[in-house]
Amino acid sequence: MAWLFSGRLPRRAERGGRLVVLLGLVFVLAVGGLQVFKPPFIASLESLAYDLLIRSVTRSGTTDAVVIVDLDEKSLDVFGQWPWPRYRVAALLEKIKAMGASSVGLDMVFAEPDRSSPTQLEQQLLREFRIKVQIRGLPDKLHDHDALLADTLARGPYVLGYKFLFGGFERSTADCRLHPLSVLLRHPPGAAENALPFHEASGVVCNLRRLGQAAGASGFFDAVPDPDGRLRRLPLVIHYQDSLYPSLALATFLRARGLNQAMVTLDRWGVESLRVKDLTVPLDAKGNLLLNYRGPRRTFPYVSAADILLDRAPPEVVRDKIVLVGTSAAGLPELRATPLDLASPGVEIHATAIDNILRGDFLQSPTYARGLELGLVGLLGVAASLLLTWAGAAISLLILGAGALAVWLGCQWLLASHGLFVSPVLLLLVLAVEFSGLSLAKFWRAERQARQRNRELLLTQDATIQSLTALGEARDPETGGHILRTQHYIKALATHLSRKAKFRTLLDGTTIEAIHKMAPLHDVGKIGIRDAILLKPSHLSVAEFEEMKKHTVIAHEVFRSAEARLGPNFFLRIADELAHSHHERWDGNGYPVGLKAEAIPLAGRIMALVDVYDALINRRVYKPPMSHEEAVAQIKAGRGQHFDPEVVEAFIEIQAEFKRIGVQNADAGQAQAVPGPSTSSDEPR
Numbered sequence: 001m002a003w004l005f006s007g008r009l010p011r012r013a014e015r016g017g018r019l020v021v022l023l024g025l026v027f028v029l030a031v032g033g034l035q036v037f038k039p040p041f042i043a044s045l046e047s048l049a050y051d052l053l054i055r056s057v058t059r060s061g062t063t064d065a066v067v068i069v070d071l072d073e074k075s076l077d078v079f080g081q082w083p084w085p086r087y088r089v090a091a092l093l094e095k096i097k098a099m100g101a102s103s104v105g106l107d108m109v110f111a112e113p114d115r116s117s118p119t120q121l122e123q124q125l126l127r128e129f130r131i132k133v134q135i136r137g138l139p140d141k142l143h144d145h146d147a148l149l150a151d152t153l154a155r156g157p158y159v160l161g162y163k164f165l166f167g168g169f170e171r172s173t174a175d176c177r178l179h180p181l182s183v184l185l186r187h188p189p190g191a192a193e194n195a196l197p198f199h200e201a202s203g204v205v206c207n208l209r210r211l212g213q214a215a216g217a218s219g220f221f222d223a224v225p226d227p228d229g230r231l232r233r234l235p236l237v238i239h240y241q242d243s244l245y246p247s248l249a250l251a252t253f254l255r256a257r258g259l260n261q262a263m264v265t266l267d268r269w270g271v272e273s274l275r276v277k278d279l280t281v282p283l284d285a286k287g288n289l290l291l292n293y294r295g296p297r298r299t300f301p302y303v304s305a306a307d308i309l310l311d312r313a314p315p316e317v318v319r320d321k322i323v324l325v326g327t328s329a330a331g332l333p334e335l336r337a338t339p340l341d342l343a344s345p346g347v348e349i350h351a352t353a354i355d356n357i358l359r360g361d362f363l364q365s366p367t368y369a370r371g372l373e374l375g376l377v378g379l380l381g382v383a384a385s386l387l388l389t390w391a392g393a394a395i396s397l398l399i400l401g402a403g404a405l406a407v408w409l410g411c412q413w414l415l416a417s418h419g420l421f422v423s424p425v426l427l428l429l430v431l432a433v434e435f436s437g438l439s440l441a442k443f444w445r446a447e448r449q450a451r452q453r454n455r456e457l458l459l460t461q462d463a464t465i466q467s468l469t470a471l472g473e474a475r476d477p478e479t480g481g482h483i484l485r486t487q488h489y490i491k492a493l494a495t496h497l498s499r500k501a502k503f504r505t506l507l508d509g510t511t512i513e514a515i516h517k518m519a520p521l522h523d524v525g526k527i528g529i530r531d532a533i534l535l536k537p538s539h540l541s542v543a544e545f546e547e548m549k550k551h552t553v554i555a556h557e558v559f560r561s562a563e564a565r566l567g568p569n570f571f572l573r574i575a576d577e578l579a580h581s582h583h584e585r586w587d588g589n590g591y592p593v594g595l596k597a598e599a600i601p602l603a604g605r606i607m608a609l610v611d612v613y614d615a616l617i618n619r620r621v622y623k624p625p626m627s628h629e630e631a632v633a634q635i636k637a638g639r640g641q642h643f644d645p646e647v648v649e650a651f652i653e654i655q656a657e658f659k660r661i662g663v664q665n666a667d668a669g670q671a672q673a674v675p676g677p678s679t680s681s682d683e684p685r
Contacts, residue, residue, distance in 0.1 A: 028381030031430040040227070046423045047226055049411075051339035053424075054293065057416045062294050063358045066351045067318050068302050069096060071327035075306040082332055086114040086145035088309070090152040092325070095308050100319035103157040105252035107221055107326035107347040110149070110160075110207045117145040150214035159252045160211060160218040164238055164245075165203035176204060177212030179219075179251070180243035184263040197270035198287045199224070201240040217260070219251030223336060223349055224288065231336045233288035234353050236274055236281065237264065248324075249353035250274075256322050269367045281357060282364035290363040290421065291349070292356050296341040300351045302328070322358075324351055365421040373422060377430050380407075384434035393439055400431050407431070481667040482614055483520040488661045489610040491516040497606070497650045506602055511574070515603050518575035522582050522607055525555030552592045555579030574603055582607035587641045597644075605644040609635060609651055612642070617662055628659045 034042050069092070071082060079088060096104050115121070118135040141148050153160070162178065185196075204220075212218060220238060225231045236250045244264075246254065254260055254276065263275040270285025283289055294300070305325070307313040326347025327333050334346040356362055380403065388396050411424040494515050498507035526534055529551050533544045540548060559576035563569050581595060581604025588596030590608075600608075616631035626634070632655050639648040651658070 025382065025385060028378055028385070028430060028434075031377055031381065031426055031433060034426060034429070042425065044228060045425045045429075047228055047230065047232070049423055049425050050232065050421060051230070053412055053415050053421070054339045056412055059294055062300055062351075062355050064301065065321050065358050066300055066354050067101075067321045067323050068300050068347055068351055069305055069308060069318070069323055069325045070302045070347075071305050071325070071329055071332065072302075073329050074304050075309075076329050078306045079309065082327065082329065085116040086110070086149040087142060090145075090149045092305055092309055093149075093152050093156060093158060095311070096318060096323055096325075097156040097158075099308075099313075099315040099317075101157065101323040102320055103159060103252050103256035104323045104325060105159040105219070105248050105255075105350065106161050107248065107324055107350060109162050109205060110146075110211055111205055113208065114145040114149075117143065119144045146208060146210065150210045153211060154214040154216075157255050158215050158217075159248065159255050160207050160215045161221045161248045162207060162218060163205040164199075164201035164220050164222050164240060165205065166199070166201055168202055175209040176206035177209050177218075178204070178206060178240075178243075178245060179212075179215075179217050179260075181237065181246040181250075182261045183237070183244045184261070186263060186265045188266060188268050196239050197266065197285055198237055198239040198244065199235050201238050204240065217251045217255045219246045219248035221248045221346065221350065223346065225336070229337050231291070231338050231349060233284065233290050234349060235286065235288050236283060236353070237271075237287045247350070247353065249350040249357070252322055252324065252350070253354050253357050267367065272366075279357065279360065282362050282366065284365065285367070289353055289356065290365060291338075291352050292361055292363045292419070293338055293340050293352055294355060297344040297348060300348060300355075322354055324354075326350075361419060363415070363419045363421055365423075369420065369422050373426055377426050380427055381430045381434055384431055388434060388439065388442070393442075396435060396439075400435050404428050404431050481665060482618065483523075485614050485661060485665045486522070486607075486610050487516060487519045488665065489614065489658055490519045490606055492654060492657050492661065493606055493610060493647070493651060496654050497647065500646075500650070502646070503602070510570070514571050514574040515578070515606070518571055518578055519607065519610075521555070521575045522578040522611065523551065523555075524558070525551035525553070525579055528554040549583070549591045552580050552583055556592075577601035577603040578607045580604070582611055584608065585642050586644050590642075600644075605647050609643050609647050612638075613651075613658060614662070618667060628655070628662065 076082060093104060121135070135143070141151070152158075162176075201220075206212060207215075207218070220235075222238065223231050223234055226233075234247065234249065236247050237244050238247075239245075246262075250262075254262075257276075259276060261276075264287075265272045265275065271283045271287040274281045274283055274287075281289060301317070303313050303317050324347050326345060328345050328347075335343040336346055336349055338344050338349075384400060384403075387399060391399070407424050407427045411422050411427075414420045414422055491512065494507050494512045497503045498512060529548060533540065533547055536544070556576055556579060559572050559579065563572045563576075566572070580592070581601050584590035584593065584595045584600045584604055585608070586597055586600070586605070588594055590600075613631055613635060616626045616634060617628060619625045632652070635643060635648060635651060639645050
């Protein structure tokens, strides 16, 4: 295949293949355009390919450094429905801290005061019923559950969660206390420093201000599903009111490490990465982390909140670990569809992000991957174009199938070993488009060539028929006009018969065309008859007529011999039927076999009438011509004896057409028909 590198196509490709190559390059440009403009259906296919690749990559489990404390069904059975009084939440957090957790992230938001607090109950009764009630005998810290929770938050490694709003939704943030991320931004040279590519929030649902002030850190728990509803990435940083804020996962990780500073590197396409001390986290252009899922739901270790509160959980389950407090109880969790699971609790999404950061086995689809895909599309497309021009369909399909498998396995290997997602969609698409499109183009070109060859074969066939006919004319000058007229007669009669229900399937377009084309050969067997008999100007003797009959057998042997050499041939079979059986009679008294009624081939039955009609209305050396009306009368008289009655009926219906054909194609010098003796072409002359 040195021609691939020499730039010169092989001779076979040069013979009409340049157009195929050019069309292939057009396909490459079209697929490349899909890469640039990325229509929705391509994005959907790439998401599907990503999910399939993620499922095919072997995962080694979690780091065991992240634990989920679960407000599960058991916890609600023991301690009552959610939301719990804030003193119980404070007690849960205190116990988790006491067990040695390095940080605790809360996948929940406390946006309203705790209505179960005695202080809140007193105010509510006064406001709604004008009843002043004072609850006495409680320790001071139990009068306000929110104050109790705030006190707990101030004394531990806790991270509150909150939710940003987007799309123009706003909410007053006067009472919010958020914790922005201290970020150093590295802009690309020449880029405007005020243009930030992060997700832009328009509002926030936050915790009570005193809770936010008490907690040392907080982070948003927003997730951004793809258009198909599956969550494949999680924003680590969001821009809101001139500041950048960390996700719950990032904030909880930073709290465990005692950090609150990061550096974000931007390139001309958007965000490139986030760096925390010696750890670099690759992000997409909007600041999202491509999640490397560890498995389906409940891949991470879960501990029931009830077991924590009842001191039934051993301390080592959370010691020195990052803890996320969330819920899996029916009706409470925010379930998310992921590439590996249709309903995964939201808290596991944040656990996955933290685990990715801890292990450092990030997935990424950097900007240069798009350039790599585009380059591979061009390379594969050009190679496929040349291959399809040079090779046949079977070899091309085999090689392109192997190429498609190599593309898939290559993308799988890049994801598994380097965490690099290169979409195979456009690479497979260019191979599919090249194969289908160019195969169609080659088929169209081959079909055109086949049509041209068929035209040439038909012309050759016509020329052969004319040559054989010319031989007959050279032997018998009277046959020239007879051949032309019978060709027109038989087509008109066969076409009319085809409109009748009985003959509709027997006389389709192909059969009528074959009868019309081969009709001139019905008397070709006369070439084998001696001139003394063929050109005798008077009636033939019985012995001479017996020899004349042999012209049907001679033609039969010629056509059967040709079909034996060439194989089954519809046109040769029709020619044989016309030549061999056009002197058979409906009553069985014809020759050469003596076939009767419908045992006679239909083509022969039609030819019998046509041949006799033309013999009757034209002059012969042994007889004068009849008028059209006399010929019609004699043919009517032969109904059911000489001729097929239904063929005669069809002839009578279009006899005017026969008369017109006879007049238009009369032999030169043909005298006006006058009454004369009735002589059939079958009888001894």
